[in-house]
Amino acid sequence: MAYSSIVYLLPFLGAVVLLYNGMPKKYRWWVLLLASYIFYWLNSPTTLIFLLLSTVAVYLAGIFLNKIQDGFDLSKKALDKEGKKQLRKIVGWQKKAVCACTLLFIFGLLAFLKYYPFVSENINQLLKMIHLESTLPQLKLILPLGISYYTLQAAGYIIDVYRGKYRADPHLGKVALFLSFFPQIVEGPIARFDQTAGQLMEGKRSTYQNLTWGAQLILWGLFKKMVIADRANPFVAEVFNNYTEQSGAVLIMGGILFTVQIYMEFSGCMDIVAGSAQMLGIDLPKNFARPFFATSVNDFWRRWHITLGAWLRDYVFYSVSLSKGFAKLSKKAKEKLSPFLGALIPSAAALFCVWICNGIWHGAGWKYLAYGMYYYLIMLLGMLLEPLFARCATAMRLNRDGGAFRVVRILRTCLLVVGGMTLFRAESLGAFGGIVSKVFTDLSPQQFYDGTLLHLGIDGWDFIAIAAGCVVVLIVSILQEKGFCMRKKIAECNIVLRWSIYLSLILAVVIFGAYGPGYDQVAFIYGQF
Amino acid sequence: MEELLEILENLKPGVDFPAQTDLIEDHILDSMSVVMLVGELNDAFDIEITPVDVVPENFKTVDAIYAMIQRLSDD
Amino acid sequence: MEKSKNTLSSCVIKSVVFLLILALLLLGLSYMMAPKDNTKASGITNPNANGFYSEPKNSIDIAVVGNSDAYSGFSPMELWNSFGYTSYVSAEGLQVPAGSLAMLKRILSCQTPKLVILETDGMFTKTDASQNMVNAFNSVLGEPFSIFRYHNRWKKLKWKDVLRKPYYTAHCVTKGQMLSNKVKPYDGKEYMVETDETEKIPPFSMLAVDKIIKLCKENNIELLLLEMPSESSWNYKRHNAVKKFAKERDLPFVDLNLDRDRFDFDWTTDSRDGGNHLNTRGARKVTQFIGKYLKEHYDLTDHRGNPNYSVWHEDYKEYLKQIKI
Structure with missing residues (x-):
């Protein structure tokens, strides 16, 4: 049932809108949840189990994180400063473990179902090259509908709970609806729990x-x-x-x-x-x-598939570049080399992670990896040469935001994008x-x-x-x-x-x-x- | 506050920071600038800015950044 | 509660009026963009199937509908020459019952057949929900809203055509039959192996055939269910299913896949593609047999002596030239 098909537009969507508004307010979210699961069932019945698994996993993990936090809040009252510090450390590790295991599980599902054929094929080829007999079986796997999208939404949810942005929601239906909402399930957009979950449950007429x-x-x-x-x-x-x-x-x-x-x-x-x-x-x-x-290409990726870029920025880029390890590295670089490089190195490393993820998120293949690296190299080059460009522009008294130059920059960006898209579409x-x-x-x-x-x-x-x-x-x-x-x-x-x-x-x-x-x-x- | 303005001006010279209404939307601070700024702020104010704090609301204006610094110092 | 300018009644009225205007525009555009002739050049879909438009009004006594098995296996010219019955094959590739229904309605706009023959393996063609919706729409409103079928003619539209009435001039010598003298034998094993099982007929197809039955009753037309010999699209399970279906509705059903010796059918000489469709030799045998059956069971007129139908004799001569057997 494609979104552009008659069956979706008239009977399905029409029925959902009618039923939704016909129900009393507190049951409206039921209509959405049912409709979403029916939609999933009509499109990909055999893989519904995976959506359910990921839903239950992040739901339970969230509840667990809540419990750990509540336990900490209760216990810390009776402790002194040193004790609190110790407890905070332990609790921190507990939470990290829960979050990490959950992420491993949901991304593990995604990785297996999506990348096993690609990885096993390449490993087999490698083994062949060094004349080893064992071959990994070539499994025929069906990719669950929307797994690349709902996994990111689920991961975002549990990471936000881990980071303390908001508490996990005790309402299983709310989490389930957030992950399965039928307009988003096929191609996104990738939303955050605090963006859509509340709206979905509100039942506004x-x-x-x-x-x-x-x-x-x-x-x-x-x-x-x-x-x-x-x-x-x-x-x-x-x-x-x-x-x-x-x-x-x-x-x-x-x-x-x-x-x-x-x-x-x-x-x-x-x-x-x-x-x-x-x-x-x-x-x-x-x-x-x-x-x-x-x-610029950076600007392009703030305007194209915005929710994917935002997800990667908030959960990969900042996680890497603001991590303690990189903070130390950046400090050293700032002292030993230059402030510019001090900021560049963590950013460049984090950006690398982002583009690897972006590339392989799109698909299991060397081409997709290359697609990610294509944009990474362009952006990295841009970052490295930025001070040079800025100096040239002031020397030549060019206003880089001015009309004619802006057109040139737009055309240049379009050219680079067409190149990237050609790679994307090539066999x-x-x-x-x-x-x-x-x-x-x-x-x-x-x-x-x-x-x-x-x-x-x-x-x-x-x-x-x-x-x-x-x-x-x-x-x-x-x-x-x-x-x-x-x-x-x-x-x-x-x-x-x-x-x-x-x-x-x-x-x-x-x-x-x-x-x-x-x-x-x-x-x-x-x-x- | 002065220290904050000094850091911002070192980061992006020539920008009138107090007058800006949305540093993120207007692309004055991009992701890389934010990373640089966070490093500087962590050092200067002895705080720990985590990814949770890196949201547009906290970096929208000079006042927003200052409020965030205050909040994190008290923790 | 503040009074919004959009009260429920005004919203409903606005929506209804909007949809009415849209419908009128679509009707107008359908008229303007529909092909105004039924020749191949005019842009009409399946000119062979739609040749009945240019036959003299009310001259066709038997209408045959169904899929490619029908237009390969039924020969109006053979029927004419041996029995004098006038027939037209308005079959289309992959035509499903809903499509046959739509075709029949078009036929009834200018012809008054006494008998409709429906080829039955189209009933088993699988269609998804979207196709069913489209087919249902086409069978009910497909004619006035033909823009959905012919919208692509925007590329070839001639201004002088846009406002004139249709005038049909095509002349199909074979009356809808697709001639093929190719011989590709089927020499596999027997496919009509007796069994008690039935294959499920998609409910949407059954609904469409029931509507055809209703249409025929309302117009005093007899309906005959027929299955052409086809190894690739038929088997005993399907036979059982249609036999049951026909019995429940008190309809005659002739399955030419059984007792093929009755008409000397030979899979090694009578198929053009190894068991799916018949060639001209196969069509001749099959049609001769059908003609005998029709003579026995129906009261159809032999028009061979009627001077008004002299063109059919000319067409038969032309047909003979083309079949070369």
Whole structure:
């Protein structure tokens, strides 16, 4: 049941909204929980057990942490300063043990189900190279739906409880709903317990604005996915599946169109998902903020898949860079080398961890690791050269935030991103290498305009539709970048204009959507992680 | 407070810190700056800033940072 | 409680009016974007299946619907030549009962068949919930809201076509049959092995066939369930299931996979793809047998002497040229 399918949009979501509002307030969260488990069951029945295991694990761990903390609070009253210090140390170790074991368990499940095939294959190859007989069995494992997403949410929850940000919740249903909420389960966004759990349990009735604005957001997401992303798909598939037969020009176009496709699809899906939640009165965290207006790769990753970046920042980056070990190292570096390096070293090390995680989170393969390292190296270079750039800019009296230079920075960032996306989409690391070498050895620039591009799965009209769609999205994005809330702005217009806009958007999806005879249903790209 | 302002100005010279309303959202302090700042603050005020404290609310303005320092000193 | 400008009644009214306007726009666009002819060039889906639009009104006495087994195995030209019955095969690849229902409704807009033959293995095609919803919609509102089927014509729309009424000009010599003279034998083991088991018919298919039954009753049309010889899409379990289904509804069911000697069927010469679909030789044998069955059980008119149907004789001559057997 894909989020863009008729079955989800009309009967499923419609029924959930009706039932949710029809129930008395205190039972509304039951509707959400049931709906979420039914949704999970309809999509991936055999793996529901893993979601339940992780849910129970973090729930119990949380209760345990609460107990340890309560025990400490009780005992410390009777102790002197020295005694308190000792007890605090012991309690600290206990909590760390509980947290670590839980994380080991849930990440262990994720690691096994997701990475076992990749790891075992590589170990087998290694063993073969040194002529050892034993081979690890190649197991056929099904990846549970949303495991990459709900595991991070679960980990965030237990780490927050461990850090003392809030107490663990004694309500199993609340924890279960937080982890399984159906709009988030397939592709995120990755939320924190204190962001969504309260809202999910509150049982707020849907207002007229919730329903209409939510529906409009869903419509916008459908427009992006069906008119733009799905229309580009045949070309992207044709080019990347047969990359050895394409010229550099075609491959470049493939990279660009894939970047367009994945942005429109992922952000479109996020719109559908956020709109669905909004119809139920729930506000989910944003995952996109006009990423292609980013002036640097760092900026890009603050605007693309925001919740993943935020999760990695709060639970990997700061955990590593602010840890005691690194604090000591940084101090030494500051004294021995320079303050600049004193800050750079822990940051660079922490960033490395972040990008390894980001890479392998996306998938089990060398290509994904390379994807992470691609961005890491760009950012590291940026960090190292920053003082140099700053000095050049002042020497040349350049305003790096000024209009023309900003455009250059945006274009440069887009170029780097297209490169990264090409790696992401390529069949393998080797294929990416092949693509890059083709671009330099066989560019054939005439293929950009001699009609070759019109025979690779889509025709001229398709390109026009994609371009037109992108222009619409661009205009909306520019307005949003300036701070306008589109739905609010439109709601303030008179009824004729408002309805014209909504009807035009619906008709655009109906007429220009890439569905029906001749089109295969395109699976959600980020749903496979 | 003066010590804090001095540290901030050493970190990012030329920025009028007291006048800023959102150091995080306006990208004046990025992740790396925060790490540097935390190191400096830990040293200067003999406190221990942990990842739990590294949230936008605590680094939004100079006053917010100062309040956090006060809180952690009392613990 | 403060009075919001959005009272429940005003919200409901706004929503209903909005949906009505949307429906009207979709109807208008459907009319504008639908193909205005039934030739291949016009953009109509399955021109062969939709050729009945350009046959003279009320001239088709037998409508055959179903999937590719039907358009490969049933030969209207053979039926015409040997029995004088006029028939049209409006079958489409992977057509499911809901699709057959939609097709029948279209046929009834310009033809008055006395008999409908439904090829039955389409009943076992598995469809998911989304497809079922789409199929259900198409079988009920697919015609007026044809924009969902034809929206892709935006690329090929000709302005002069947009507002004119449909005028159908295609002429399908074979009346919907797909001719293939290829011979690819099936020489595997016997697939109709007697058993008591039945294969479950998807409930959505049964519902669609029941609606076809209802449609036929309302229009005084007889309905015959038929299964073409097909090794790859048929077995005894399916036979039992449809036999039970037909019995419960008092419908005749002819399974041509049983007692194939009755019409000299030979899997080594009569299939074009090794056991799935029939070729022209197979279609001839099968249709001759069906014709005999129809003559015995139904009261259909032999139009061979009627000058109004002289085109059918011309078409038969053309058909003979194409089959080369």
